[in-house]
Amino acid sequence: MGLYPYADTYPVTRAFPQHGRPRADILREIEEMAAAEDAPYHDGRISGSIYSGDEEHYAFLNEVFGHFSHANVLQRDMYPSATRFEGEIIAMTADMLHAPEPIGVVTxxxxxxxxxxLLVYREWGRARGIERPNVVLPVTAHPAFHKGAHYFDIELRLAPVTDRFVVDVAAVRDLADANTVALLAxxxxxxxxxxxxxxxxSALAVERGINLHVDGCLGGFILAWGEDLGYPVPVFDFRLPGVTSISADTHKYGFGLKGSSVLLYRSAELRRHQYFVVPDWPGGLYTSPGMSGSRSGGIIAAAWAAMMSLGREGYMAIAERIFATAAALRAAIDGVPELRVLGDPLFNVAFTTTDDSGLDIFLVNDLLVTRGWRLNGLQRPNALHFCVTRPNTQAGVVERFAADLTDAVAHAREQHGTPATSGAFYAGGVTTEQISAGMAWWLDATQAVPPAPHGSDATAAMH
Ligand SMILES: Cc1ncc(COP(=O)(O)O)c(C=O)c1O
Structure with a gap:
């Protein structure tokens, strides 16, 4: 993979084409790229990323999407169906997470x-005279909180985790002060x-009279079923009185299409802080419920259709297989003396090498990469995780992984002392080569188009 991955396969577009291409031609190219890029997930070697992987489910959602792909959710008079979908998605998610009332937004x-x-809690603080708001969050919390705090000028106070890799509540207690508007978990x-x-x-938030957001973006739509399936999932939702908001992503274990998530609030008063209004704009009274302006009705329709077509039973059946696969995976890792699992995971299993072995977990990953596995690299401590999704629940995946893991540990032993080619990267890739290509793209997007061949002009490769 380079800066322009398809330069060897398709002509590179360097300027706006004068004439359109036949649709069939474009579709063929799209189908070729999609088929090649989707191939690795089909046999279950990818951690996370592809949550359903059920082609029939995707085909159904794409059909639904097609009916409203061009619809703008902002035009509620034209597309009242979007209001219905949104309301019902919120109601279903609120029911799943035991919210007292269905109050939320689809993002x-x-x-x-x-x-x-974060914006809501800053505004909540301002209404109470807090001018320099801070939030306390675990070091393991998602960087989107850092992004939000940066955008909205909120101080972040990072709390360490315990040796079980969950936040140290005593540290949170010490970090929170009179300017703390919310705890994040x-x-x-x-x-x-x-x-x-x-x-x-939750008890701490109630005691201090502040807010608590629970990030269930990844876990919400899977852990919610764990309790009924008999897994030891601690209560994390609105049944806890201090929880004031929860996020849960329909585009992850909600099995919708990419581009949707649900954000629930305990009260309408909190949600109101999120709404944005410009009453006297020459373009007319402007109102919007969140950061986005226009949004495709198709995505919301597809999220609704995913939930309606699966129902509780459908989600539970898939969740049961995911929990069972994760337990088997965990047992396989536990069976390798040089490895240890971090904490007590149920669906996303992180592991590293034991101190005694002194092995580099990224050398372990290097071999796994050559066998087609795409795990996620972590740091502090260096580790890998395998986030189990539906494609990983196919027969034989855990057995193949266990066999390759044994070989991978042997590889790490043989290569001991040499630098690994894989590392701790969030999304973007697994190896340093993939990541540096991605980084270069970010640093200078113009490099994403390779220089024109010698002697050609800008139109040389136009279709
Ligand atoms: C726990 C958690 N929170 C938030 C996010 C951010 O979600 P998104 O990538 O949809 O913005 C992720 C993404 O993996 C996540 O794992």
């Missing part, structure tokens, strides 16, 4: 569902798949 994804509550952390002690944080 574009986890990041927006974490940034909005996670149900299903990205690094280790764990649930922070939300019961204790």
């Amino acid at each position: 574009s994804g986890g990041t927006e569902s974490l940034m909005n509550p 996670t149900a299903g952390t990205y690094p280790h798949g764990l649930v922070d002690p939300i019961g204790e944080l």
